[in-house]
Amino acid sequence: MQPEQVIRELRPLLPGALIATDFDGTLAPIVADPEKSRPIPGAVDTLAALATRGARVGVVTGRDAQTVVRLGGLDAVPGVVVEGLYGLEQWQAGSVSSPEVPAVIEQLRRTLASWLSDQQADEGVLVEDKRLSLVVHTRPAADPAGAQQRLRAPAEQLAARLGIELHPGRNVLEFRLPGYDKGGALRRLFELTGPTAVLYAGDDVGDLPAFAVIGDLRAGGTPAWSVAAVSAELPELAGAADVLVDGPAGVVSLLRALV
Ligand SMILES: [Mg+2]
Numbered sequence: 001m002q003p004e005q006v007i008r009e010l011r012p013l014l015p016g017a018l019i020a021t022d023f024d025g026t027l028a029p030i031v032a033d034p035e036k037s038r039p040i041p042g043a044v045d046t047l048a049a050l051a052t053r054g055a056r057v058g059v060v061t062g063r064d065a066q067t068v069v070r071l072g073g074l075d076a077v078p079g080v081v082v083e084g085l086y087g088l089e090q091w092q093a094g095s096v097s098s099p100e101v102p103a104v105i106e107q108l109r110r111t112l113a114s115w116l117s118d119q120q121a122d123e124g125v126l127v128e129d130k131r132l133s134l135v136v137h138t139r140p141a142a143d144p145a146g147a148q149q150r151l152r153a154p155a156e157q158l159a160a161r162l163g164i165e166l167h168p169g170r171n172v173l174e175f176r177l178p179g180y181d182k183g184g185a186l187r188r189l190f191e192l193t194g195p196t197a198v199l200y201a202g203d204d205v206g207d208l209p210a211f212a213v214i215g216d217l218r219a220g221g222t223p224a225w226s227v228a229a230v231s232a233e234l235p236e237l238a239g240a241a242d243v244l245v246d247g248p249a250g251v252v253s254l255l256r257a258l259v
Contacts, residue, residue: 001242003250006225007257010197013223014258015054018195019047020186020210023061023068025203026229026251030170032139034063034128039072040248042256049259051078058083058189060182062174062206064130065091065098081192085132086176086206087185101132104162108134108175119154122147132177139171148173169204170233183209190217201227201251202241204234211240227251 010017021027027039047057057080061068065084069091074080082091089098112127112134124140125147136155138147148171155173159166167174186200190213198217200210211226218224228241229251238244245251 001225003227003243003245003254003257006199006227006243007254009223010199010225011258013197014050016196017055018058018189018193018198019050019055019255019258020058020060020189020198020200021047021251021255022182022202022204022207022210023059023063023072025170025231025248026201026207027059027072027248029248030139030231030233034137035071037071040252043248043252044073044076046252046256046259047074047077047080050255051080053259055258056081056189056193056195058186058193060087060185060189060200060202060210062086062130062133062169062182064132065089065096067130081189083182083185083189085130086180086182087188088132088177088180090188099132102177104164105132105134105175105177108158108162108164112136112175115158116151119151121151125151134175136173136175137171138173144171167206169206170231181209182207183213186210186213190222195222197223199225199227201229201245201254203229203231203237203247205237207237208240214242227254 027043028037051057060083065082122141128135138144141147156166165176165178214224214226226241227243228237
């Protein structure tokens, strides 16, 4: 499907629609240091304009909600709801609801650095502490894909031993609590907002469960579209979404055309 068709069909339904989007790789270009991630110029203004025209805006991210609100300046978007850590926590109107850190994550936090050195992980590989999950980033390594591949099987074993999940992404291996994904987060936003129509945009394998929910909603009679911000790194994502656009610039230009 072409972006123009989505724009044509969704525009009249915009008041009361749910516009949900991932953050990294979808609103913000992927960068080596996750702390330096920022939305592209115009992204937040566009989300705010959508909200002003009566849409509900949701941001669904694997990062913790407060970090993404801070990095993105998302508090400028009226009524925005941020589902952080794949729906483990929610940020809305300046307050966040987030669970306590379970013992298993504390245990992993204490042991992950020495585990990585036991695995002789490539130079540059680093751990991002997301409080309720821990992410091994291989992007800074000389060979990010190779470094990830070498760590993947032992990381899966470690996760299985702890009773948690290992989720691979774009040059990341994330240790997560079981039972949360972006599909569940999108479904909660749907139930919260009761929308006239739904659009979800994402760029990574972590967004696939949300794309699947879009398909389910459409089968249930709600106008719904999934948008993949495709990148050279993950061409296989292309087949999973209704519409393909070129990275964050493509996402923002589609959203801007709705307002
Ligand atoms: Mg992403």
